[in-house]
Amino acid sequence: MMKLYICSAFFLIGLNTLQAQKKSELIAQNQELKFQLDSIKRIVSTAQRNEKLGLLRAEEMQVQVKELQDANATLMKNLNSFATLSSQNSENITKTLATLKRKEKQIKGIVDGIASNDSTAIMTLTHAKQTLGENANVNVTNGTVIVSEKLDFFFDNGLGNKVSAEANTWLENIAKLIKANPKSMITVASLNITGELDLALQQATSIASILIKEYGVQGDRITAVGADGGLRESVQIKFEPDYKAFYDMAKGDVKN
Numbered sequence: 001m002m003k004l005y006i007c008s009a010f011f012l013i014g015l016n017t018l019q020a021q022k023k024s025e026l027i028a029q030n031q032e033l034k035f036q037l038d039s040i041k042r043i044v045s046t047a048q049r050n051e052k053l054g055l056l057r058a059e060e061m062q063v064q065v066k067e068l069q070d071a072n073a074t075l076m077k078n079l080n081s082f083a084t085l086s087s088q089n090s091e092n093i094t095k096t097l098a099t100l101k102r103k104e105k106q107i108k109g110i111v112d113g114i115a116s117n118d119s120t121a122i123m124t125l126t127h128a129k130q131t132l133g134e135n136a137n138v139n140v141t142n143g144t145v146i147v148s149e150k151l152d153f154f155f156d157n158g159l160g161n162k163v164s165a166e167a168n169t170w171l172e173n174i175a176k177l178i179k180a181n182p183k184s185m186i187t188v189a190s191l192n193i194t195g196e197l198d199l200a201l202q203q204a205t206s207i208a209s210i211l212i213k214e215y216g217v218q219g220d221r222i223t224a225v226g227a228d229g230g231l232r233e234s235v236q237i238k239f240e241p242d243y244k245a246f247y248d249m250a251k252g253d254v255k256n
Contacts, residue, residue, distance in 0.1 A: 121145055124181045124239045131177045132170075144240045145184075147174065151192060151233035154207065158192065158233055161202040163210055171207065174237055175215030186211075186222045187238040191229030200226025207235060 124145040128138045137148045151158040154167040163171070178186055188211075190204040204224035211217040 124184060127177055127180050131173050144238055147237040148234050151235055154235050155203060161206045163206055168210060171210050172215055175211050175217050178217050181239060183242060184239040185242050187240060188222060188224045189236045190226050192233050193229055193231060195228060197226045
C-alpha cells in the first residue's frame with residue numbers, strides 16, 4: 001500500500017514537472033510568437049510608410065510630368081510661332097530684295113537716260129562744230145546745246161520776219177545738224193531788246209517754218225518761242241533732250 005502511495009506521488013510529481021515544462025515551453029513559444037508579431041507589425045508599418053512615401057513621390061512625379069508636358073507644349077507653340085515668323089520674315093526679305101532690284105533697275109534706267117542725254121549733247125556739240133565750223137557760236141548749258149547768231153543776221157536790222165538769203169543757207173546746215181541728232185527736240189527762240197514779243201514769236205516761227213518746209217525737219221520736233229533778250233538780241237537754236245519721253249519712261253519705271 002505504501003508502495004502505491006509512493007508511486008502515485010512520483011507520478012504526480014512527474015506529471016506536475018511535465019506540465020510545468022510544457023507551460024514553460026508554451027510561454028517561450030508565446031514570447032517567440034509575440035516577437036515575430038512585433039517584427040511583422042514593424043515590417044507592415046515600414047511597408048505602409050514606404051507606400052505613403054511612394055504615393056507622394058508618384059504625385060510629385062505626376063506634377064513634374066504635367067509641368068514638363070506644359071513646358072514642352074509651350075516650347076512647341078513658340079517654335080511654331082518662330083517658324084511662322086521666320087517664314088514671314090523670309091518672305092518679306094524676298095519681297096524687299098525684289099523691290100530693291102526693281103528700284104535699282106529703275107534708277108539704272110534713269111541714270112542711263114541721263115548719261116545718254118549727256119552723250120547726245122557732246123555728240124551734238126561735235127556735229128555742230130563739224131557742220132557749222134569751228135567759229136560757230138555753240139555752247140552747252142545743262143545738257144542743252146545752244147547755237148546762237150545775231151538777230152540782224154536773220155532779219156534786216158533785226159526787224160520784220162523775212163529771213164535773209166545768207167541766213168537761209170545757214171539754216172540748211174542747221175537742218176542737217178537736226179537730222180543728224182534725231183533724239184533731240186528743237187526750240188527756235190528769237191530774243192529782242194525792244195520787248196516786242198509778238199514780233200519775236202513771228203521771227204522764230206519764220207525760221208522754224210523754213211526748217212520744216214524747205215529742209216524737211218519734222219514739225220513735231222520744233223517749237224518756236226519769242227522772248228525778251230535783256231541787253232542782247234539773238235536767235236538761238238536749242239538742241240534739248242526729249243524730256244517728255246524721258247519723264248514718261250521714268251514715270252513708267254516707277255509705276256512698275
